[in-house]
Amino acid sequence: MKNIFFKKKNNIKINDILxxxxxxxxxxxxxxxxxxxxxxxxxxxxxxxHSAKYVDSIKKTKSKIIISNKKFKNLIPKNIKIIEVSNxxxxxxxxxxxxxxxxxxxxFDSEVKLIKKNKFINxxxxxxxxxxxxxxxxxxxxxxxxxxxxxxxxxxDNCNIGCNVILKNxxxxxxxxxxxxxxxxxxxxxxxxxxxxxxxxxxxxxxxxxDNVEIGCNNTIDRGSISNTIIGNGTFLDNQVxxxxxxxxxxxxxxxxxxxxxxxxxxGNRVMIGGQAGISGHLNIGDNVQIxxxxxxxxxxxxxxxxxxxxxxxIRNFIKENKLND
Numbered sequence: 001m002k003n004i005f006f007k008k009k010n011n012i013k014i015n016d017i018l019x020x021x022x023x024x025x026x027x028x029x030x031x032x033x034x035x036x037x038x039x040x041x042x043x044x045x046x047x048x049x050h051s052a053k054y055v056d057s058i059k060k061t062k063s064k065i066i067i068s069n070k071k072f073k074n075l076i077p078k079n080i081k082i083i084e085v086s087n088x089x090x091x092x093x094x095x096x097x098x099x100x101x102x103x104x105x106x107x108f109d110s111e112v113k114l115i116k117k118n119k120f121i122n123x124x125x126x127x128x129x130x131x132x133x134x135x136x137x138x139x140x141x142x143x144x145x146x147x148x149x150x151x152x153x154x155x156x157d158n159c160n161i162g163c164n165v166i167l168k169n170x171x172x173x174x175x176x177x178x179x180x181x182x183x184x185x186x187x188x189x190x191x192x193x194x195x196x197x198x199x200x201x202x203x204x205x206x207x208x209x210x211d212n213v214e215i216g217c218n219n220t221i222d223r224g225s226i227s228n229t230i231i232g233n234g235t236f237l238d239n240q241v242x243x244x245x246x247x248x249x250x251x252x253x254x255x256x257x258x259x260x261x262x263x264x265x266x267x268g269n270r271v272m273i274g275g276q277a278g279i280s281g282h283l284n285i286g287d288n289v290q291i292x293x294x295x296x297x298x299x300x301x302x303x304x305x306x307x308x309x310x311x312x313x314x315i316r317n318f319i320k321e322n323k324l325n326d
Contacts, residue, residue, distance in 0.1 A: 004152045005169045006100045006204045008034065014065070017046065020098055021067075021091050023083060035095050037227050038063065046095065049076065050088035053282055067091050090192055093201035096226065103202035106187050109150040109168070115143070126163065138174065153185075156211070169223045173211035173233070181218040184209070188222035188245025188263060203245060205229065210251070216241060225263075232269065250287070268303060277312075292318075 015029045033044040038054060041047040041063035048067040049058050055075055058066070066076055067083045076082055085091040097104060112130040117123055124142035132151030137143075141155060144163035149155070153167050156174035161167070165178055169185035178184065187203040205224020210233035215221070217239040223229055224246045231237070232251040242260045243249070249261075250269035259273050262281035271285055274293025279285070286303030296310035306315040 003100075003204060003206075005206055006103050008099050009101065012099055016098065017095055018083070020094055021083060021085055023085075032065065035092070035099055035226065036063070040227065046083075048088055048092050050092070051282065067095065087192075089201070090199070092226075093192070093199070096202045096204060100202055100204045103204045104200060109148075112148060112150065115149070144180065150185075162217070169205075170207040170209065170221075172209045173213065175211055176209055176213040176215070178215040179217045179219075179239075182215050182221070183219070184215070184221045185223045186220070188225060190225055190245060190263070201225065205245065207231070210235070213237075216257075219243070222263075238275070244281070256293070290315075 012032050013029050014032055015025045017032060018025055032046050036045045036047055038047050038057035038061040041061055043062050043064050045063050046065045046067065047061055047063035049072050058076055065081045065083065067085060067088055068076060069085060069088055073082060073084065109132040112132045115125055115129045115131040117125050120137045120141065121139040123137065126143060126145035128146050129143050131149045134152045135149050137155045138157035138159065140157060141159045143161040146163055147161055147165040150168035154171045156172055158175045159172060160177045162178060162180035164181050166183045167185060185207045190201045190203060192199045203223050203225045205226060205228045207221050207223050207229045209231045212234045213231055214236040216237050219237055219241045221229060221243045222245045227246050229243060229246060230248045232249055234252040235249055237255045238257040240258045241255055244261055244263040246264040247261045249267045250271065252269060253267060253271045255273050256275045258276045261279045264281050265279050265283045267285045268287035268289065270287055271289045273291045276293055277291050277295045277297065279297045283297065284300045286301060288304045289301050290306045291297060291312060292308030292315060295308050295312040297312045299311065301307055307313055308315045309318040
């Protein structure tokens with residue numbers, strides 16, 4: 001899928017990448033199309049392996065060029081070219097910026113204008129609503145006072161957008177409600193701590209919100225870094241929920257107030273999470289999982305589990321242990 005929110009340079013060659021990463025040039029200087037994750041990369045894309053959690057994906061990837069380090073060298077198939085670096089994530093940041101040189105600029109859309117009611121079909125609009133170029137809004141939608149919809153955002157049919165909402169770098173399905181004060185599609189909290197200064201890395205992904213979704217007041221949903229942040233069909237988010245970059249939430253989930261998701265975790269279908277729970281990064285939560293309020297999830301949770309506490313554990317064990325401590 002073409003990235004509709006960030007402009008990509010189309011003339012990047014392998015030697016451009018090798019020079020950037022302080023590697024030796026090669027004789028055949030072929031074109032590299034894009035940088036993508038292992039699961040979505042095609043044979044002309046460059047990808048990366050930085051964690052043992054993604055070893056299974058390296059066996060299935062179509063990419064023939066992988067940025068990695070010595071630790072994972074023996075796990076990568078021999079038909080794949082390895083660019084060996086000391087810091088994989090820092091190298092990914094540099095290569096992403098090479099392909100998408102403007103992605104680090106988190107400026108507001110300076111070309112927004114007051115939206116015109118008659119531009120869309122059966123459209124209701126409040127006061128001081130601004131929209132950027134190429135915004136698409138379906139039939140029977142409404143947008144409340146002081147909301148901003150930045151360039152290229154797509155909104156489906158029968159959607160209600162509240163007041164003081166900011167939408168950028170996102171695609172929204174049909175019959176979805178986004179309540180007052182929500183911010184969708186801003187850059188994620190991605191950086192590398194350095195001795196002299198912290199180094200931010202670019203976020204070129206989007207936020208993809210399905211059909212029949214409800215996003216509560218003052219939610220913050222970060223766009224993906226390289227992949228997309230996804231909210232599945234029928235999922236409801238309470239007020240003050242934070243969803244970090246690359247998080248994937250399945251269908252018909254219920255997430256209550258003040259829950260926080262760290263980056264790149266994957267949540268199954270029909271998951272219920274109680275208030276003020278925290279989900280650590282790069283975890284897999286199965287289908288039909290129930291997580292009690294105030295829990296801290298730091299490990300993968302299999303489907304059909306009920307957990308609570310910190311660290312989150314089987315709810316029966318949690319109740320038993322707390323009775324013993326009374």
